[in-house]
Amino acid sequence: MQLLFASSNVNKLGEIREMLPNGYDLISLSDKNFKEELEETGETLEENALQKARFIYKKFKINCFSDDSGLEVVALDNEPGVNSAFYAGLPRSDKDNMKLLLNKMKNESDRTACFKTIIALIFNGKEYLFEGVLDGQIGLEIAGSGGFGYDPVFIPDGYSITLAEGGMELKNRISHRKKALNKLVLFLNDHLLKA
Ligand code: ITT
Numbered sequence: 090m091q092l093l094f095a096s097s098n099v100n101k102l103g104e105i106r107e108m109l110p111n112g113y114d115l116i117s118l119s120d121k122n123f124k125e126e127l128e129e130t131g132e133t134l135e136e137n138a139l140q141k142a143r144f145i146y147k148k149f150k151i152n153c154f155s156d157d158s159g160l161e162v163v164a165l166d167n168e169p170g171v172n173s174a175f176y177a178g179l180p181r182s183d184k185d186n187m188k189l190l191l192n193k194m195k196n197e198s199d200r201t202a203c204f205k206t207i208i209a210l211i212f213n214g215k216e217y218l219f220e221g222v223l224d225g226q227i228g229l230e231i232a233g234s235g236g237f238g239y240d241p242v243f244i245p246d247g248y249s250i251t252l253a254e255g256g257m258e259l260k261n262r263i264s265h266r267k268k269a270l271n272k273l274v275l276f277l278n279d280h281l282l283k284a
Pocket of ligand 1: 096097098156157158159160173174204236237238239240264266
């Protein structure tokens, strides 16, 4: 069965393809020759993920899913959330985003935060949401060079190093994205068994 991933991000595509059960053929927006940027105008990760999946489902009429992720910091009322990618404005810069975050957090003792991924799936016309959360703390300074985004300032619960210091092996094992993906794969496996 064909399953369309509403993203052009090749790293995510490769990761998901490796995890999917045999009965699914994962295709991307590039396979459909679709090159436009998908709109994300929602106020929550759920709204954005659904917005992208609905748009793509309407256009191509095949089972599809999309994802949206972000960092939520308790002391900042769950900022940057949906604004994670462009927190410090344009041009998009991970360094500037982290500097802004650390600055806003400089007098905060509660450094609780989490990374969250929402996957929206439209499967045989029905909508499903899968959530993955990684709990942790915002560090006092930027540390490590692995990963991307806010990895150098995020210390997962149970660890004393940032995700950027832990490297891809740690990230792929415990990440929010992996957890949401696991739930999607369980759902798809279940459907293959029932088919
Ligand atoms: P797309 O092209 O697929 O939209 P993206 O980089 O915008 O990729 P997401 O929507 O998944 O990625 O995440 C939005 C932002 O949230 C991302 O740019 C980072 O700043 C932050 N983020 C998400 N997942 C992260 C992770 O695993 N580690 C560090 N930062 C992350």
